Amino acid sequence: PATASTASTAAATGPQGHFQARVSPTNGSTVGVGMPVSIAFDHPVTDERAVEAAVQVTSSSGQRAVGHWFGPSRLDFRPQHYWKAGSDITVTLRTAGVEGAPGRTGTQDETVRFHVGRSQVSTVDARTKTMTVVRNGKVVNTLPVSAGAAATPTYDGQMVISQKLPVTRMDGATVGFTGANGKAAYDIPDVPHALRLSSSGTFLHGNYWAARSAFGAVNTSHGCIGLRDVEGGGDPSTPAAWFYDHSLVGDVVIVKNSGGGTIDPANGLSDWNMPWQTWVQDS
Structure with missing residues (x-):
């Protein structure tokens, strides 16, 4: 705290x-x-x-x-x-x-x-649809995920958890996802176990609306990374609850093989995507 x-x-x-x-x-x-x-x-x-x-x-x-x-x-x-x-x-x-x-x-x-x-660096492989959690140099868990769909891929690169929200509303219109009628492509008022990864709306969060079989098998989101959860987030045994409870603001989440391009270093706390020589050249 x-x-x-x-x-x-x-x-x-x-x-x-x-x-x-x-x-x-x-x-x-x-x-x-x-x-x-x-x-x-x-x-x-x-x-x-x-x-x-x-x-x-x-x-x-x-x-x-x-x-x-x-x-x-x-x-x-x-x-x-x-x-x-x-x-x-x-x-x-x-x-x-x-x-x-x-x-x-x-x-x-x-x-x-x-x-x-402690050190915790988690790597999401959008191709295998898994997240490997490494703490203090040792793998402590491998979790099935569902990342961004082909048309709306998750950013690749090194991202940092900047905010932890037990529950939050996700309205597609606020990040540019609207239908032909101008209404939000999605509006979910009670997304559980939400960890912010970018200022542009990328989260790693609990997902209770997708079929259990989707995790580890198919990428379905608008760019976020979903972990299996229950509505209300009240089951501490779900992958989303486990990861949320074992995460700190400042933990690293690396995404690879998503096809979304590398996140801009200025987007959220994605500073680590800038090469060191570039970082220091104006200092």
Whole structure:
């Protein structure tokens, strides 16, 4: 469980003449090995060098974290390889008095600390329709899945769980899936065990509406990855419940053989899809 840090994790809308930053993950969090430090600014930054110099990210493992800008309002930090399990990360934000854009200065002087838990990297093979869960270097489970259909494939690449939702509504119209009549291609109000993998709507979630025989046999979704579940998500023995209960925000989910193309590094927390040389070239 996470506890909110001070101003850095508050909804950030600073007064005229100032800018504020929101740091993720939050102070006191325990996260997976793939969790980048992601800093969102409430106003566009034009002096990226000055603002980046006011942020320091250090790890107890000694890994070097480097910053990369995804546009003027988002600065992420990550090491070359996933964080080492069990390490502690410290983010110092010293933007007070730093001019991030003409006439707009920072106000913050604070520290955010979080812990990296055990390593868990899961690989979804859309061809074999299975997900292999590797924890601390050992396979702990192999689960049958149903990924994106041929016409609506799941993204390939390294994705990171950014949000855990016990239940959520999934409305196709919000992510561009509508029928000829303009109505949502699907609207499911109670999708259980939902783990967000992208900002564009990719989830790994429980699925109670598909036949049990579909999992491990056929890809049927609009791009999400489905695990067998029950309506209401109340059965802890289902694959979806097991994976949800054994996942942290920051865990890595790799998808391969989907045919959907590699996810953009800026889509969600997909930073790891950018080659290291590209990541560091503007630092």
